[in-house]
Structure formats: structure tokens, C-alpha cells
Amino acid sequence: MTDNALHDPDPAPHAIPPSSGPAGEDTTDFGYRAVPKEEKKPLVRAVFDSVASRYDVMNDLMSLGIHRVWKRIFNAELAPQPGLKLLDLAGGTGDVTFGWLAGGGGPALMTDINEKMLAVGRDRAIARGYITDLDFCVVDAEQIPLPDRSVDRVTISFGLRNCTDKMAVIREARRVLKPGGRFLCLEFSRVQVAALAPVYDAWSFKVLPTMGSLIAKDRESYQYLAESIRMFPDQETLADMFREAGLSHVRYQSLSGGIAAIHSGWRL
Template sequence: MMSDAPFHEKNTSTADFGYRDVPRAEKANMVRAVFDSVAPKYDVMNDVMSLGLHRVWKRVFLNAIGPRPHETLLDLASGTGDIGLGAKKMGMGRVICTDINPSMLALGRDRGLNMGLAAGVDFMVVDAETIPLPDRSVEKISMAFGLRNCTDKDAVLREARRVLRPGGRFLCLEFSRLEVMALEKLYDLWSFKVLPRLGERIAKDSESYQYLAESIRMFPDQEKLAGMMREAGLEKVGYRSLSGGIVAIHSGWRL
């Protein structure tokens, strides 16, 4: 059963990196190294890891964002730009794609150019824990499969609320907790046995995919993340689980 108590980051000098505790000051660089390693095969591995389901989840997420031509979307942890570029293609006015990893952003920028979406899309190297934008400056913020990699998730949520305009909305797509327990053994087998081997075969990197599987298990469940969002000052917080709870879309407003 899920707890209703809010989840808080451990206030210590360490942070979780998968199942390991590492110095908090080092986690961001370790995460950056993971995505430096997987960047060339990132999109291919997303298809393999999720059996193509990530495309469905992102389509549902983009529909939840509801791009509008007069709005600005800040996309945190953009990676190769699936969400930011997808939102622009659907009519979002301005998109700011941000990520801590320059190599991932470079791939996203190239994709945008190839899609003819360069106008109205900016790419910035940004740590989501310290967003270099003014207070109340954007209408919407999206974050897909990135929050679990952040060292201080509470800080990310506080920053998201800070830069939202009143009436603005934060949306997060992230791996969550299975709600169909009959799938648990199969899900664990896929995550911890199959994925690292596929990572080694396709991306020549099993350790990074072992970390990614572990990071999913360490991430707060649906109710705990909703509690964290409320603690950060977001209101009307809700979530929708997809694929039996493998992922969830959380939403909160600045009112």
C-alpha cells in the first residue's frame, strides 16, 4: 500500500546513485557521464527498453501539455528533444529545451534542424535545481524521465514553481510503481537481467543501464511524488498512471 506521507530527500552528504550512496556533490557529474556514454544510442535504446511504449507515453504526455501558440514551454531534462520538439510541432509558441548534458542537447538541436523546427526553439545547458530564468516567466514546464536523475528533487520542484506564471502548470512523466502486481516478476527480470545485456550489446555499456534500472526502483511512488509537489507549493496536484503503473504523469499548478 502506498503511504500518504510526503517523501523528502535525505538531508545528508550523500545521494542515491541507483542502489549506491555517493557524495551529493558528485552525483550530477556521475549522471552526466552516464548520458554521455549512452547518448549515441539513446533513442534506439529507448525503443528497445520500453518495447516502443515510450512513444505512446510521450504522445499522451504531449496531449496533457496541450501546446498553445501564445505560451512558452520550459522543457527540463530534454535529452534529445522528444518532448520539446514534439510540443513545438503541435503548435507551442516558444520552447526552451534544457538539459545538464551538452551531448544530448546537441543531438536534440540537430533533430530540430532536420525537422525544420529551429525557429522558436532554444537549447540551453541547465541544471534543473537552479533554473536561470526569472520568477513567473513561463506558462508551462515539462519534465520527462529526468526527475529521478536529479540530486535534489525537492529543489527542482521548488524551482519549477518559482518560474511558473500564476495559472501555469508543471507536468512530469516518470517511471513509477507497478499497480498490477502480477507483472512484478516479469518487470524485474526485464529491468535487471535483460536491459543491462541489451545495453552491452547495443550501446556497449551495461553499467549505465544497470544504473537506470536501479534509479527507477529508488524513485518515489505516485502518492509520494504528489506529496513532494504539494510541499513545493504546487496546487491541484494529480496523477495518471499508464501501463499498469510502469509510468505516471503528474501535474500541478501555480495558482
């Protein structure tokens, strides 16, 4: 992956959130709502409790299968090696962890704050024969229960936007990395192709909640997922957060016109 901070100087605008009041010191965003910080984690947990069993099906429908291409690019950038240890945060149903192991990576710790999501990932791992060099743990990415400088790679894929304190996650990722280790994040981002923006907004706010209602019997969770994408920092802002957390050689690559992006930084 090349340094791809090259982007459209006049990116397409996203749908503007309704005026629900900005998040303050004691509040944070839950989609377009400002909620007390202590309430976000239970609300997010409820969303993923609801969608866990159909998460992979809905991901395929939500992205028309493109998320699988993004994850292949992500895993290639991760560059698995036998001597390296991976910590996968918000590991969900296991795609990144499995890609690491299939690519010849070393021991992996797959984590998620949501027990139901982690259980789905564990069942998928067993079905695929990943029973060695793989451990599972319920972990809050804002408070990682690992020693300083203990892993070689930290990943988070489509999970950072659901965290209450995103800077805490990035700082924790840096803390547990060994010198020379790398943190990589795959997340929805800011669309940079003007012609794509209205189509993407219609898909996000009309099609996805309807599909959530029909397939997962849960319109509200998919409405939240669409809103959470719009509230997430854009490419440059997230890159600045990586730098503020002390990561070096920070770069990003926009995918599919900016619908998603891979950010990375090193601990030196």
C-alpha cells in the same frame, strides 16, 4: 486526463535494493549506491555522455516502443497553445519539445544539464525543421537561470529521477511558472499490477543491462538506469512532493500498470 489517483491498494512490490546504507544529509542515491551529493551530477553526466548517441534506439528497446505512446499522452495533456511558452527541463533528444511545437505551442526553451544529450536534440531539431521559436541552453534543473513567473509550462520527462535534489527541481519549476502555469512530469513509477511486477523486474535487471552491453557497449549505465527507477518515489509520494513545493490541484495518471506516471500541478 482524469484525476487518476485511483490505484491498487496493495501494489506489487518492487525488487528490494541491496543494503548499501540509506542516503543521509550529505549523501544521495546513485542507483542502489549511496554517494556524496556532490558526486552524483558527474556520475549521471558520465552515464548520459555514454548513452547519448544511442539514447533513442535504447529507449525503443527498453520500453518496446511504449515510451512513444506515453509521450503522446503527455503532450496531449500539455495542451500546446500558440500564446504559451514552454520550458522543457532534461529535454534530452527533444521528443517533448518537438511534440509541443508540432501541436501548435508557442516558443520553447529546450534544456539539459548534459551537453552531449542537448547536442543530439539540437541536431534532431534542425533535421525536422524546428529553427524558429526554439532555443537551447545547458541548464541544471535545480538552479534554473530564468526570472520568476516567466514561462507558462514546465516539463521534465524521464529526468527527475536523475536529479540530486528533486525537491529543488520542483520548487524551481514552480518559481519560474507564471500564475496559472502548469508543471508536468513524466517518469517511471511504481508498478501497481501484481502479475506484472516479476516480469518487469526480470526485464529491468536481466534484459536491459545485457542489451546495454550488446548495443551501447555499456552495461553499467543501463544497470544504473534500472536501479534509479526503483529508487524513485512512488506515485503518491511524488504527488505529496508537488504539494509541499506549493503546487495546487496536483494529480497523477499511472500508465501501463504503473510502469510510468504523469504528475501535474498548477501555480495559482
